[in-house]
Each structure stands twice: as structure tokens, then as C-alpha cells.
Amino acid sequence: MAQSYFAAVQKSPVAPDPVGQYAPHPLTKVAKVQDVQEAYQQERDRLVHAIDDTHSILTDLQKFNKQSWIIRYPHLAPVQPLVAEGNPSGHLRRSLSFADDPESFTDVLHKKTSMKRSLTLASIPDPADDESASSTEVADSEAETLIDPSATSDFHVLRLDLKLGSSSSASSLVAQLEKSSIASLLDDRIRSSLAHVSKLRTRVLDTSSKVLVTGDLNAGKSTFVNALLHRDIMPMDQQPCTTMFCEVHDKAENDGEEEAHIVKDGLGVTYDRLDPSTYTRVAIDDLDALLADQDPFSESQQQGVLKLYLSDTRRTGESLLTNGLVSISLIDAPGLNRDSFKTTSLFSRQEEIDVIVFVVSAENHFTLSAKEFLWNASNEKAYVFVVVNRFDMIRDKEKCKRIVLEQIKQFSPATWEDRDDLVHFVDSASALAHGLLQAHQRKEPENSNPVLSVSDQAQSQRAFQALESSLRTFVLSKRFKSKLLPARTYITHLLSDIDLLAQSNAIVAQSEAERAGEELEAKRPVLEGMLKGKEGLEDGLEGVEETAVKRVKQDAKDRLESALDRVGKGEVGVTSKDLATLPHSVTITPPSLPPYPGLFGIWGYARDVRRTLLASIDLAVKIAEEDARAATVDGVAKVNSLEDKYLSTHPPSAASGTPTGVRTRRVFMPQAMFVPRLSHDKGRKRSNRQRQSATSMVVAGGSQGLGLGLLTQRSDLMEVTFVDILDLNHHLMMRLYPHRGKKDDESDDEDGDDDASASALGTLGLGLGAITMVGGRTIGARGVIEGVMRASDLLFGSNGVSGRWWIAPLVGAATLGFTIYFILELPREIPRTVGRRIRSALNHPDKLNATATSLARTPLTTASTGGSTGSVVAGAGPRFADIHADRISRETRKVLRLAAWDLRERFRAAMEESGRDVKSAEEAEKRAMDAIRWFTQAAERTGCVRVSISD
Numbered sequence: 043m044a045q046s047y048f049a050a051v052q053k054s055p056v057a058p059d060p061v062g063q064y065a066p067h068p069l070t071k072v073a074k075v076q077d078v079q080e081a082y083q084q085e086r087d088r089l090v091h092a093i094d095d096t097h098s099i100l101t102d103l104q105k106f107n108k109q110s111w112i113i114r115y116p117h118l119a120p121v122q123p124l125v126a127e128g129n130p131s132g133h134l135r136r137s138l139s140f141a142d143d144p145e146s147f148t149d150v151l152h153k154k155t156s157m158k159r160s161l162t163l164a165s166i167p168d169p170a171d172d173e174s175a176s177s178t179e180v181a182d183s184e185a186e187t188l189i190d191p192s193a194t195s196d197f198h199v200l201r202l203d204l205k206l207g208s209s210s211s212a213s214s215l216v217a218q219l220e221k222s223s224i225a226s227l228l229d230d231r232i233r234s235s236l237a238h239v240s241k242l243r244t245r246v247l248d249t250s251s252k253v254l255v256t257g258d259l260n261a262g263k264s265t266f267v268n269a270l271l272h273r274d275i276m277p278m279d280q281q282p283c284t285t286m287f288c289e290v291h292d293k294a295e296n297d298g299e300e301e302a303h304i305v306k307d308g309l310g311v312t313y314d315r316l317d318p319s320t321y322t323r324v325a326i327d328d329l330d331a332l333l334a335d336q337d338p339f340s341e342s343q344q345q346g347v348l349k350l351y352l353s354d355t356r357r358t359g360e361s362l363l364t365n366g367l368v369s370i371s372l373i374d375a376p377g378l379n380r381d382s383f384k385t386t387s388l389f390s391r392q393e394e395i396d397v398i399v400f401v402v403s404a405e406n407h408f409t410l411s412a413k414e415f416l417w418n419a420s421n422e423k424a425y426v427f428v429v430v431n432r433f434d435m436i437r438d439k440e441k442c443k444r445i446v447l448e449q450i451k452q453f454s455p456a457t458w459e460d461r462d463d464l465v466h467f468v469d470s471a472s473a474l475a476h477g478l479l480q481a482h483q484r485k486e487p488e489n490s491n492p493v494l495s496v497s498d499q500a501q502s503q504r505a506f507q508a509l510e511s512s513l514r515t516f517v518l519s520k521r522f523k524s525k526l527l528p529a530r531t532y533i534t535h536l537l538s539d540i541d542l543l544a545q546s547n548a549i550v551a552q553s554e555a556e557r558a559g560e561e562l563e564a565k566r567p568v569l570e571g572m573l574k575g576k577e578g579l580e581d582g583l584e585g586v587e588e589t590a591v592k593r594v595k596q597d598a599k600d601r602l603e604s605a606l607d608r609v610g611k612g613e614v615g616v617t618s619k620d621l622a623t624l625p626h627s628v629t630i631t632p633p634s635l636p637p638y639p640g641l642f643g644i645w646g647y648a649r650d651v652r653r654t655l656l657a658s659i660d661l662a663v664k665i666a667e668e669d670a671r672a673a674t675v676d677g678v679a680k681v682n683s684l685e686d687k688y689l690s691t692h693p694p695s696a697a698s699g700t701p702t703g704v705r706t707r708r709v710f711m712p713q714a715m716f717v718p719r720l721s722h723d724k725g726r727k728r729s730n731r732q733r734q735s736a737t738s739m740v741v742a743g744g745s746q747g748l749g750l751g752l753l754t755q756r757s758d759l760m761e762v763t764f765v766d767i768l769d770l771n772h773h774l775m776m777r778l779y780p781h782r783g784k785k786d787d788e789s790d791d792e793d794g795d796d797d798a799s800a801s802a803l804g805t806l807g808l809g810l811g812a813i814t815m816v817g818g819r820t821i822g823a824r825g826v827i828e829g830v831m832r833a834s835d836l837l838f839g840s841n842g843v844s845g846r847w848w849i850a851p852l853v854g855a856a857t858l859g860f861t862i863y864f865i866l867e868l869p870r871e872i873p874r875t876v877g878r879r880i881r882s883a884l885n886h887p888d889k890l891n892a893t894a895t896s897l898a899r900t901p902l903t904t905a906s907t908g909g910s911t912g913s914v915v916a917g918a919g920p921r922f923a924d925i926h927a928d929r930i931s932r933e934t935r936k937v938l939r940l941a942a943w944d945l946r947e948r949f950r951a952a953m954e955e956s957g958r959d960v961k962s963a964e965e966a967e968k969r970a971m972d973a974i975r976w977f978t979q980a981a982e983r984t985g986c987v988r989v990s991i992s993d
């Protein structure tokens with residue numbers, strides 16, 4: 043609005059001048075000045091608000107870029123001409139890519155107006171085809187031609203010189219730039235832009251305006267300046283007198299003091315009002331004298347600049363120097379003919395000069411140097427304010443006016459276009475005279491114009507007032523053009539850039555939100571499934587362990603008990619059926635009892651039988667271990683199947699959702715089971731070798747590896763005694779108490795803890811005297827005799843002498859009978875006896891107690907050292923089968939527990955990872971949603987600001 047107003051101000055038709063020599067009625071002009079001032083003020087305030095808002099949006103953008111979202115730098119590829127054709131809505135299909143990923147393109151519809159930019163994905167229906175959408179766009183239908191198909195970048199201010207997509211080498215260079223480095227480049231750009239926005243604000247709010255008054259020598263410049271000031275301050279003379287550049291400022295700029303400062307310029311000193319060493323201070327009253335002393339033709343004095351700080355006698359609203367909106371500094375320059383070079387250079391050097399007022403004498407028109415100056419000035423600044431002075435001296439005013447305007451038309455057409463406002467025919471002397479007090483007029487009566495009548499004077503005054511108004515308007519208009527307009531253009535461009543960043547990043551955020559949403563859709567069920575499956579997995583793992591351990595324990599117990607039963611009956615502990623359960627890789631000959639060597643080899647026979655039976659038990663232990671191994675393999679397979687169920691393929695529909703990065707499962711080596719372990723530090727170093735040797739032994743079927751050495755290597759069990767050959771106690775028991783024979787199998791307590799059996803042993807022991815020596819070995823005859831004696835005491839009492847007479851024949855007969863039986867039954871009886879004794883030894887809780895402890899600790903290695911039966915610990919202990927069943931099942935439990943722990947750990951890690959995945963996807967989604975909101979708001983904010991400063 044303001045801009046158009048300013049344009050209107052400059053172009054407005056002027057009311058016809060009834061006299062034909064002066065500008066329109068000053069009241070019209072005054073009213074116009076007020077309007078212009080108001081409009082200027084409005085425009086300035088609007089712009090300041092827009093600058094503040096833009097600064098705030100840009101600061102937010104910078105913060106958002108740093109803290110929340112790495113802003114991507116977009117590139118819109120040039121429009122494809124064919125697509126762009128026939129698109130009345132102004133939407134153009136363009137290809138959007140980003141600096142950090144120049145190879146990926148997205149088709150977007152782009153529309154840009156001065157107030158708004160819209161960027162939508164091309165996949166979204168084209169607003170041009172959508173009735174409602176096109177109707178909402180009508181407001182912005184002034185589709186701007188800013189979308190230049192040939193433009194290489196849509197950025198104006200925040201442009202990064204990345205040479206996007208311009209050449210293959212440049213794009214490959216850009217491809218190496220990471221998102222973050224581009225964001226940091228953008229951050230630098232934003233920072234410098236923020237600094238510039240702040241500078242713009244200061245510039246827009248800056249009220250100072252410099253008006254350079256120049257013109258031909260003696261044209262009346264000083265008189266004109268004095269007339270503007272309503273003060274007789276500049277020296278005026280018919281001869282050239284102005285030798286210095288006199289800058290007139292309001293005294294407010296000098297702390298309210300009226301003063302003159304002669305600047306020591308040209309000596310490498312820059313004027314600083316606060317530094318008195320840069321100027322010479324002169325009192326205003328002494329100014330006349332000082333200037334009078336100046337030699338107008340002295341070169342050195344022409345170098346000077348005089349700064350005048352004056353008070354304007356008029357009210358603030360009327361003052362030219364300060365009126366609240368602008369504070370004007372008037373610069374009275376020496377005449378052109380004198381120093382045209384310096385004036386020109388001052389004009390071109392001093393950017394801060396907003397307006398040039400060129401004073402020309404109506405009597406002389408334009409001199410050559412004046413034309414030259416105006417030509418240059420109008421080229422650079424377009425408009426020059428021309429004051430045709432001394433108009434009162436012209437008789438044929440119309441003619442003069444025509445000639446002057448004709449000249450202006452030639453060297454400054456722009457000025458001629460706005461001649462009503464920019465070219466003024468005045469009489470400065472009379473204006474000054476009118477402005478000065480009556481006393482001043484009396485003091486200098488020669489300055490009053492004798493030719494003018496009272497009405498002429500009034501007209502002259504009005505013309506000068508009109509000039510003043512025009513000058514003020516012109517100053518504002520120039521300020522608008524020099525300060526407000528560039529600031530507005532910059533802000534508009536900046537907002538457009540922010541808009542582009544916001545809209546393109548909103549598109550990125552949208553696609554990231556969708557991606558995060560898809561990821562969540564895939565990953566949430568994985569996590570939920572795992573959370574739900576956790577208990578199932580726990581139960582499953584416990585079930586697998588318990589079932590397997592229970593089964594292994596029971597199987598081992600059954601197998602070993604049945605082996606012991608067979609051994610107890612004098613048979614080998616394992617059958618060929620049992621051996622069939624061994625893996626194919628293990629080939630073992632089924633053990634068989636040695637052949638009977640005859641009566642004289644019975645001792646060796648008993649030893650061989652004992653070894654064979656013990657070895658068969660060891661083999662049974664090995665088979666039990668093999669069973670357990672197979673059951674453990676089965677258990678581990680079940681654990682693995684639980685993994686498949688709860689971890690690897692869950693949920694089946696989202697196989698890709700299986701968490702990655704979870705460590706791989708441990709490999710179970712069944713052959714490592716039941717291998718003796720060494721102590722920790724040694725074991726670690728040697729475990730591989732140990733395992734290998736154990737494995738090779740198993741494969742070779744060696745007795746060591748198969749565990750056959752366990753019992754057979756125990757010296758206590760391998761020791762053959764006479765009882766192995768003739769177990770009198772057992773036989774007597776069987777005959778005296780046949781019912782105990784069966785019970786014996788169950789209780790294994792035949793070693794005589796019964797009074798009756800002890801008595802029988804004592805009785806039968808009497809016949810053993812003759813066979814105390816068999817195979818050259820003492821078999822404890824002394825112990826037997828002592829037993830017999832004790833037994834007889836028990837049977838008959840120590841005093842029962844009367845009953846002893848019949849003992850001798852009875853014992854003789856019994857001994858004979860037993861001897862015959864002994865010889866005939868030995869081949870069958872020895873295995874039974876030995877087996878029975880072995881079973882008894884292994885199952886006797888008291889005797890095995892010590893062994894049990896050692897077995898439990900190191901099942902295979904204790905064999906060589908062997909627990910002595912002498913170290914019997916009192917109290918009941920577990921049986922052989924129980925000990926091994928415990929040991930074997932414990933090994934199974936260990937393996938399964940480890941496998942379960944391993945699975946649990948992996949499940950936990952997978953769940954944690956899945957949780958992390960879900961969390962990060964949730965965060966990504968939230969971040970993207972926040973970004974969408976933020977960018978949408980930012981685009982709305984920029985839209986509002988752009989509307990606020992648009993025409």
C-alpha cells in the first residue's frame with residue numbers, strides 16, 4: 043500500500059496553477075506531506091515488525107536445525123518445459139532432491155507467489171485438478187513470474203554455493219557432503235543473515251537523512267539553505283563565498299549544543315564528534331567572522347568540512363532538520379564551477395546521501411558543468427530535486443520555465459517526468475526574508491525584493507512552502523526507496539527461502555514419519571510377541587530340563603540296577619541288547635565270563651570273573667551315559683525348537699522383524715559330556731586337548747575312555763578273597779533260612795548282621811581248618827577260628843560243656859559234604875559269589891559312603907586312587923545306581939541349563955534390541971511429527987509475515 047502510495051505521490055497529477063508560475067496550493071501539498079509521512083511511518087513500522095518476526099523465525103529455525111532436526115538443503119530441478127505448459131493454476135511439476143543425497147528425486151508441485159510458496163508431493167492430487175483447492179488459490183492468483191525455469195536455485199539469501207546438479211563432478215562432490223556438514227553450512231548462512239537482518243532493522247529505524255545542496259556558483263545555495271532553516275547562518279554574497287562543505291545538523295545531535303566544528307579532514311583524520319582532536323570547535327556567533335576570513339580561492343581552505351549543530355526555531359513538525367520521522371542534514375557544498383570534482387566525488391562517495399538538491403539560477407539556466415553533474419547524478423540516483431532559484435528576477439517566467447524544463451527533460455528524463463514535485467521555481471531570498479524576523483529584514487533591506495508586490499510575495503512564500511513539502515516528501519520517498527524497499531525485498535526473499543526450506547523439510551519429515559510408522563508397525567508386534575512369549579519360553583525351558591533330567595535319571599538308575607542284578611546272579615552286567623543302544627561309532631565286544639580253568643586255577647578264575655563283572659558294570663555305566671547323552675541331545679534340540687518358536691521366527695509374518703545383532707547360539711558338543719574336567723586354570727588351557735583325547739578314546743572303544751576302568755581299577759574291588767570262592771555264610775544262610783535267599787537279592791545284607799547267621803558261620807567255620815590255605819594264600823583262618831569259638835559260645839554258652847560230645851562227627855560230615863559240593867559247584871558258584879559280593883559292595887551304603895562322595899565329585903578319576911573300604915563312614919549312603927544316576931542326570935541338567943541360559947540370554951538381548959528398535963522408531967516418528975508440525979507452522983508464519991509486508 044505504502045509503495046503504491048509513494049508511487050501515487052510521485053505520479054499524482056498536480057492541480058493547474060492559476061498563475062502559471064508556481065506549484066499548486068501549498069495546503070494541498072501540506073496535506074500530502076502528512077499523508078506521506080503517515081504512510082511512511084506505517085510502512086516503516088510494518089517493516090520493523092516483519093523484520094522482528096523474520097528474525098525470530100530465523101532464530102527458531104537455527105535453533106531447530108541445531109537441536110531437533112538436521113535441516114536438509116533442497117534443490118528444485120528446472121521445470122520440464124512440456125509439463126509446465128498448459129498449467130493455468132501456476133503449479134509446476136519439479137523434481138526435488140537434497141544436497142546430501144542428490145541422486146534421489148521426488149516429484150513435487152511447486153507454486154510461488156509473492157506472498158506464498160506451496161510445495162506438495164506430486165503424488166498428492168494436483169491442486170489444479172481440484173475444484174476446492176483451486177478456489178482457495180484464487181486469492182494468490184497473481185502467479186509470480188519469479189519461478190524462472192532457467193533459475194539454477196530457488197534460494198536468494200540462504201543460498202549455499204554447492205553447485206547442485208550442475209555437473210556430474212560437482213554433484214559427486216556434493217554427494218560426499220554429509221547432512222550435518224550441509225546443515226552447518228546452512229547454519230553459517232543463517233547466522234550471517236541474522237546479522238544482516240539486525241543491521242536492516244537499525245537502518246530502517248535510522249532517521250538520519252543527508253540532503254546535499256549543490257549547484258552552480260553563486261546560484262543562491264546558501265540563501266536557499268538559510269531559507270530552509272529560517273536562519274541567516276550561511277554566508278551569502280554576490281561573490282563566490284562558500285568555500286567549505288557545510289553540514290547542518292540539528293543541535294540534538296550535539297547534546298543540544300549549538301556549535302560549529304571545523305573538521306581536520308584530509309590529514310588522515312576522520313571526524314569524530316566525541317574526539318575534539320579531530321576538529322576545531324567554533325562558536326556559532328564567531329562563524330561569520332571565520333567564514334569571512336576564508337579565501338575563496340585558497341586550495342587548502344577548500345579542503346575543509348564544517349559541521350554545524352543548530353537549533354531550528356520552528357516547531358518540530360515544521361522543522362526540516364528534524365520532524366520525528368527523519369532528521370535531515372543539509373550539506374551546503376561549494377559552487378560547482380569552483381569544485382565540481384570534489385562535489386561529484388563527495389556525491390558518489392557518500393552512500394549516506396539520500397537526496398541531491400540542485401540549485402540553479404533562473405537567470406543563467408544550466409551551465410555546462412551543471413548539466414554534466416545532473417546527467418551523472420540522474421544516472422545514479424534517478425531523481426534529483428531541482429531548485430530554480432532567483433525566479434523573482436525573471437520577467438517572462440513562463441518562457442524561463444519552459445526552457446529550464448526542456449533542458450531537464452534532456453539530461454534527466456526521470457526528473458522531468460516528476461517535474462511537478464521535483465522542479466521548483468522559487469525565490470530563496472524572499473523566502474528567507476519572510477522567514478526571518480522583521481528586525482532581520484530591517485537590518486538587511488537590500489535583500490528584500492523591490493520588484494515583488496505583496497501578492498507576489500505571498501505567492502512566492504507559498505511556492506517555497508510547496509518546495510519544502512515536496513522536499514520532505516521527496517526525502518521520505520527516497521528513504522523509502524533507499525532503505526525500506528531494499529529491506530523489504532531482502533526480508534521477502536529471506537522469508538521465501540525459509541518457506542522453501544520449511545516446505546521441503548516438511549516433505550522429508552512426512553516421509554520419515556511414514557517410514558518410522560512402517561517400522562513401528564513391523565517392530566511393535568515383534569516386541570509384543572516376545573513379551574507375551576517370555577513366560578511360555580520360561581515354562582518350556584523348565585519343562586524341557588525337568589523332563590529330560592527326570593528321564594535320564596530314571597533310565598540310568600534302571601539300567602545300572604538291572605546291570606547289578608545280573609552281576610549279582612553271576613552274569614555280565616550288559617547284554618548284547620544293551621550294547622545295541624551304543625552309537626555306531628563305538629564298537630565294543632560284549633564282555634563274557636572267562637572259561638573255568640580247573641580246581642587249581644580257581645583263584646585266578648575268581649579274579650578274572652571279578653574283573654569281567656566289574657568291567658561289565660563299568661560298561662553299563664558307559665551305556666547309561668550314552669543314553670543320557672542322547673537324551674541331552676534331544677533336550678538341546680527341544681531348547682532349539684523353543685528358540686525357533688519364540689525367537690527366530692517370531693512373528694512368522696514378520697520374519698524380517700527378527701532382531702539382528704543377537705549373538706549366535708552356543709554349539710553343543712555331546713562328546714564333551716562326561717569328560718573329566720580339570721581345575722579351572724589348567725582346564726581352560728587343556729580342555730580342547732582333553733576333549734579330543736576323550737573323543738578319540740570313545741571312538742576307539744578303549745577301556746579308559748569308556749569308563750571301564752572305574753571299578754576295575756579299584757584295588758579294593760579287585761581284591762580276591764577266599765569268600766569269593768567259598769561263601770559259606772551265604773550258603774548256610776540259604777539253607778538255614780531259604781526265605782532269605784530272595785530277600786537277599788533285595789537287601790544285599792548278607793555280610794552278617796544277623797545273630798542267626800553269625801552263629802551258623804561260627805558252627806561251619808569249625809570245618810575250615812583244612813582249607814585255610816588255597817593257592818598259597820592265607821584266607822584268614824585265625825579270624826575264622828575265632829569266629830567259630832565265638833559262635834560256639836553263642837550256641838552253647840561258655841558253660842555248656844555237656845553238649846559238646848556230638849559236635850566232632852557232625853562237623854566232620856558237614857565238612858566232607860561241603861568239600862564235595864565245593865568242588866562240583868565251583869565253576870558256577872564263583873561267578874555268582876563274586877557277582878553277589880560285588881553287588882553287595884557297591885550297594886552297601888556304609889561301605890560306599892566314602893566312595894560316593896568321591897564319585898560325585900570326579901566320577902572317572904577317583905577310580906585309580908580308589909576309596910578304601912576301610913574308611914567306612916557310619917550311616918546310610920546312596921547306592922551305586924543312585925550315585926551314577928545323580929551324576930549322569932546332573933551332567934544333563936548342566937548342559938540343558940546352559941543351553942536354556944544361552945537361549946534366555948539371547949532372548950533377553952533380542953528383546954532389548956527389539957525394545958530399542960521400537961523406542962528409536964517411536965522417537966523417530968515423534969521427531970518427524972514434531973518436525974512436520976514445526977515446519978508447517980514455520981511456513982504459516984512466513985506466509986503471514988510475507989502478507990504483512992506485501993503491497
Ligand SMILES: Nc1nc2c(ncn2[C@@H]2O[C@H](COP(=O)(O)OP(=O)(O)OP(=O)(O)O)[C@@H](O)[C@H]2O)c(=O)[nH]1
Nearest residue numbers: 260261262263264265278279282283284377432470
Ligand atoms: N534576487 C534574488 N537574489 C538572490 C536569491 N537567492 C540568492 N540571491 C542573492 O544571490 C547572491 C548569492 O547568493 P549565495 O547564497 O551566496 O549564493 P551561493 O550559491 O551560495 O554562492 P557560492 O556559495 O559562493 O557559490 C546573494 O547576494 C543573494 O542575496 C533570490 O532568490 N533572488
